[in-house]
Amino acid sequence: MKLTKDTNILIVGLGLLGGSYAMALTKKGYRVNALTRSQSSIDYALEQGIIAEGKTGVDPKMIGEADLIVFSIYPRVLIEWMEENHSLIRPGTILTDVTGVKGYTVYRVQELLPEGAEFISAHPMAGRECLGVKNATDEIFKNANYLVVPTESNTEEAITLCEELGRELGFARISRISVDKHDEMIAFLSQLTHAIAVTLMCCNDSPELVNYTGDSFRDLTRIAKIDDGMWNELFMCNRDELSRQMDIFSETFEKMRRALKEGDTTTMRQMMRTSTERRKLFDKPKNNEQ
Amino acid sequence: MKLTKDTNILIVGLGLLGGSYAMALTKKGYRVNALTRSQSSIDYALEQGIIAEGKTGVDPKMIGEADLIVFSIYPRVLIEWMEENHSLIRPGTILTDVTGVKGYTVYRVQELLPEGAEFISAHPMAGRECLGVKNATDEIFKNANYLVVPTESNTEEAITLCEELGRELGFARISRISVDKHDEMIAFLSQLTHAIAVTLMCCNDSPELVNYTGDSFRDLTRIAKIDDGMWNELFMCNRDELSRQMDIFSETFEKMRRALKEGDTTTMRQMMRTSTERRKLFDKPKNNEQ
Numbered sequence: 001m002k003l004t005k006d007t008n009i010l011i012v013g014l015g016l017l018g019g020s021y022a023m024a025l026t027k028k029g030y031r032v033n034a035l036t037r038s039q040s041s042i043d044y045a046l047e048q049g050i051i052a053e054g055k056t057g058v059d060p061k062m063i064g065e066a067d068l069i070v071f072s073i074y075p076r077v078l079i080e081w082m083e084e085n086h087s088l089i090r091p092g093t094i095l096t097d098v099t100g101v102k103g104y105t106v107y108r109v110q111e112l113l114p115e116g117a118e119f120i121s122a123h124p125m126a127g128r129e130c131l132g133v134k135n136a137t138d139e140i141f142k143n144a145n146y147l148v149v150p151t152e153s154n155t156e157e158a159i160t161l162c163e164e165l166g167r168e169l170g171f172a173r174i175s176r177i178s179v180d181k182h183d184e185m186i187a188f189l190s191q192l193t194h195a196i197a198v199t200l201m202c203c204n205d206s207p208e209l210v211n212y213t214g215d216s217f218r219d220l221t222r223i224a225k226i227d228d229g230m231w232n233e234l235f236m237c238n239r240d241e242l243s244r245q246m247d248i249f250s251e252t253f254e255k256m257r258r259a260l261k262e263g264d265t266t267t268m269r270q271m272m273r274t275s276t277e278r279r280k281l282f283d284k285p286k287n288n289e290q
Numbered sequence: 291m292k293l294t295k296d297t298n299i300l301i302v303g304l305g306l307l308g309g310s311y312a313m314a315l316t317k318k319g320y321r322v323n324a325l326t327r328s329q330s331s332i333d334y335a336l337e338q339g340i341i342a343e344g345k346t347g348v349d350p351k352m353i354g355e356a357d358l359i360v361f362s363i364y365p366r367v368l369i370e371w372m373e374e375n376h377s378l379i380r381p382g383t384i385l386t387d388v389t390g391v392k393g394y395t396v397y398r399v400q401e402l403l404p405e406g407a408e409f410i411s412a413h414p415m416a417g418r419e420c421l422g423v424k425n426a427t428d429e430i431f432k433n434a435n436y437l438v439v440p441t442e443s444n445t446e447e448a449i450t451l452c453e454e455l456g457r458e459l460g461f462a463r464i465s466r467i468s469v470d471k472h473d474e475m476i477a478f479l480s481q482l483t484h485a486i487a488v489t490l491m492c493c494n495d496s497p498e499l500v501n502y503t504g505d506s507f508r509d510l511t512r513i514a515k516i517d518d519g520m521w522n523e524l525f526m527c528n529r530d531e532l533s534r535q536m537d538i539f540s541e542t543f544e545k546m547r548r549a550l551k552e553g554d555t556t557t558m559r560q561m562m563r564t565s566t567e568r569r570k571l572f573d574k575p576k577n578n579e580q
Contacts, residue, residue, distance in 0.1 A: 242550060282511065
């Protein structure tokens with residue numbers, strides 16, 4: 001299968017990411033349908049013209065007619081959905097997802113596939129601090145990374161299709177990564193950073209903080225407004241790897257804490273210089289940057 | 291003394307902050323002179339029209355003629371400057387600063403004042419990731435906090451003048467805070483956040499990170515490009531308070547780490563909800579926000 005303007009795309013879960021996918025793909029001329037829990041999300045998406053048709057719950061006809069299904073739902077919900085509805089999927093259908101943890105989901109979903117269908121996992125590294133289809137926008141894909149996470153059971157054809165989907169959505173960089181490497185990276189880059197931001201907010205309950213704060217604290221805690229249902233699930237579904245990354249962070253933080261207490265400015269300055277050198281690699285031009 | 295357009299202002303240290311002060315105050319119609327180490331900084335500031343006159347090193351006439359002196363130099367350099375040059379300061383002069391640590395500097399500077407001069411300390415909570423007068427801009431004061439940090443030896447007149455200076459510079463919020471409270475807050479809001487950002491960058495040396503990273507890691511490490519000379523000095527000059535804040539952070543992080551390892555989702559979700567509630571208080575309208 002190749003991605004063409006005749007490809008019938010079904011989004012399962014019309015939230016922030018699902019809605020942003022729908023918006024980007026409809027703009028590109030694809031036919032996009034959606035299944036989601038709430039009628040108001042469907043009504044909004046129809047009003048905005050970002051989906052062709054939408055249904056609440058499960059619609060066997062819509063599922064059977066889809067060439068490409070994109071799951072934009074929680075990891076556990078994805079597995080439950082597949083357990084209940086796998087028989088409705090037509091052979092030849094390609095399935096993908098947006099899930100932030102892979103080891104927990106990919107193998108189980110692949111086990112549940114009907115003959116001739118293929119699940120190729122992806123992780124679009126884009127988001128906002130707000131949820132729901134009403135906050136959807138394809139702007140979040142610009143300058144963002146899109147990871148394709150194949151397993152041994154994936155075909156080159158499906159992997160290429162998934163990469164093409166990332167390009168059509170407008171992502172800046174598209175990479176392939178293994179399931180294990182993905183979960184390690186994501187534990188470090190995303191889950192650990194959220195754990196740190198939440199920890200920072202839990203350290204101090206002074207209501208005056210807001211009067212004194214500068215941009216550094218604001219930046220470090222932007223992601224501290226967190227959907228506790230979703231993030232608890234992401235943490236628990238990647239528990240071993242996140243624990244390992246938290247251990248590494250604790251040890252490294254302890255090294256700096258000890259250096260400060262002992263007045264070991266050589267170690268402190270060395271860490272600061274290492275940090276500065278490494279962080280320079282991350283600078284990238286952004287549309288809205290001066 | 292009141293701040294009027296006849297007030298003769300002297301900036302000591304024409305870097306990013308000193309230059310931004312010079313720009314904002316010159317635009318408002320004040321006469322601004324500058325003393326700094328490098329002739330090229332003075333040449334640039336004269337070319338840009340953000341200072342009236344500038345000299346390298348120490349200029350007794352310029353110091354003697356100043357009504358208001360703003361120190362925009364490192365904490366230890368400020369104390370050395372006062373030790374060497376206090377006799378050049380005319381009685382009646384008001385002095386202020388931009389230093390990020392207060393207990394270490396304020397009392398010592400106040401001891402060194404000549405009769406009739408007054409030092410009222412301030413901390414403009416504004417900055418950029420880049421240094422030097424060539425990156426100066428009064429834009430950094432918009433939406434930022436300006437802290438006035440009086441001691442018992444300050445007069446209400448000087449405190450009011452310092453607050454007026456913050457308003458003239460264009461700060462969004464101006465607050466008074468005690469020296470101890472300042473150093474505690476700054477240890478938490480600024481120094482701890484820099485320690486965390488540096489630690490994060492020191493945890494992982496994979497050159498591939500940049501291909502996989504999302505905005506959360508970028509945000510948490512924006513401040514990880516750090517001038518190790520300046521920050522080592524800020525850390526060491528506020529060592530006790532920063533150590534205490536690092537201890538609190540470590541304990542709170544350990545609480546989350548334990549909850550994850552034990553599968554105690556109640557504690558994890560409670561921390562996430564506390565974080566979300568507290569962080570909501572920090573949202574503020576910004577000029578460039580959607």
